[in-house]
Amino acid sequence: MPGCRVEVCSDPFDPWQRLALWSGDAAAAAIFIGRVRPTTMDGRPLDALELEHFPGLCERQLTAMAQSLQQEHRVGPILVLHRVGMLAPGEPIVLVAVQADRRGAAQRCSAALLEQLKHQSPFWKREWCAGQGTWLAANTPL
Amino acid sequence: MDAVLKVLLFASLRERAGWAERSLPFTPGVSTAREVWNKLDLGPLEGISVAVNQELVGANQPLQAGDELAFLPPFTGG
Numbered sequence: 001m002p003g004c005r006v007e008v009c010s011d012p013f014d015p016w017q018r019l020a021l022w023s024g025d026a027a028a029a030a031i032f033i034g035r036v037r038p039t040t041m042d043g044r045p046l047d048a049l050e051l052e053h054f055p056g057l058c059e060r061q062l063t064a065m066a067q068s069l070q071q072e073h074r075v076g077p078i079l080v081l082h083r084v085g086m087l088a089p090g091e092p093i094v095l096v097a098v099q100a101d102r103r104g105a106a107q108r109c110s111a112a113l114l115e116q117l118k119h120q121s122p123f124w125k126r127e128w129c130a131g132q133g134t135w136l137a138a139n140t141p142l
Numbered sequence: 143m144d145a146v147l148k149v150l151l152f153a154s155l156r157e158r159a160g161w162a163e164r165s166l167p168f169t170p171g172v173s174t175a176r177e178v179w180n181k182l183d184l185g186p187l188e189g190i191s192v193a194v195n196q197e198l199v200g201a202n203q204p205l206q207a208g209d210e211l212a213f214l215p216p217f218t219g220g
């Protein structure tokens with residue numbers, strides 16, 4: 001099976017630097033970089049977004065998701081980086097990159113993996129606004 | 143093996159309870175996550191996921207002495 005690298009990062013990462021170290025020579029690569037938006041779910045200015053995870057269980061769940069989609073879409077190496085901790089608006093929160101022989105497989109796998117990450121991955125998010133933290137109950141729409 | 147259970151709470155559940163980790167004596171009669179939860183007096187179990195030794199399991203799975211039992215509030219996603 002091609003490589004499937006999944007990291008949950010407590011410290012900020014530079015997605016372009018990480019991609020430069022990871023990228024191979026596949027014919028197609030689909031890349032998604034997500035950053036923290038500057039507003040809360042109800043439209044107020046966001047001070048910070050806090051992400052909490054259950055170390056061990058979280059990494060295994062994310063790896064299982066990525067490996068399952070890697071097989072389903074018959075793609076090559078996958079890279080997933082996901083932040084936890086306290087993030088400022090504009091900071092990279094997620095990087096998903098998929099290499100494949102065809103653009104369709106790379107893009108479909110990348111999109112499917114991102115949606116699974118957004119809706120099924122074991123993270124808890126709390127928005128900080130005006131000194132108050134609010135645990136979120138749902139994620140942003142597509 | 144220690145005759146205890148390690149119980150972990152996360153995120154909003156941890157803050158509601160006011161604690162993150164407890165060691166509880168393993169009682170042979172209190173042998174599932176649901177029964178442990180009921181003794182913690184933290185409200186209904188609906189919507190809470192259960193992990194035993196870092197694997198997601200059903201709330202009625204039998205527990206063993208020394209298990210790490212985690213109660214997880216609904217995931218928000220990444």
